[in-house]
Amino acid sequence: MAAKLAVVLVALGLIAASLLSMRQSRLQAAHEVTSARLRIREHDERLLKLRSEIAERVTPEAVREMLKESGELDRLAPLAERVHRVATGEIADAS
Numbered sequence: 001m002a003a004k005l006a007v008v009l010v011a012l013g014l015i016a017a018s019l020l021s022m023r024q025s026r027l028q029a030a031h032e033v034t035s036a037r038l039r040i041r042e043h044d045e046r047l048l049k050l051r052s053e054i055a056e057r058v059t060p061e062a063v064r065e066m067l068k069e070s071g072e073l074d075r076l077a078p079l080a081e082r083v084h085r086v087a088t089g090e091i092a093d094a095s
Helices: 002-057 060-070 073-088
Strands: none
């Protein structure tokens, strides 16, 4: 009888230990998910801040000036004209 009781107690102890282990694993996984979400949120906030800074600094006039300085404006002018004609409906497509 004592042997059966010892086996039952050992089995209950093993079951309790495995339940605690699974609970700890779930808690750790939840913590990792929460940490990942916080990092994503921080990165999104940083991205929005950078986008707003870019939007403040880059104006159409500044882009034109940079293109003039680099010499790319002359190369892009025909494309811009074609896109403008598509937007106004003068031609069917921009290809």
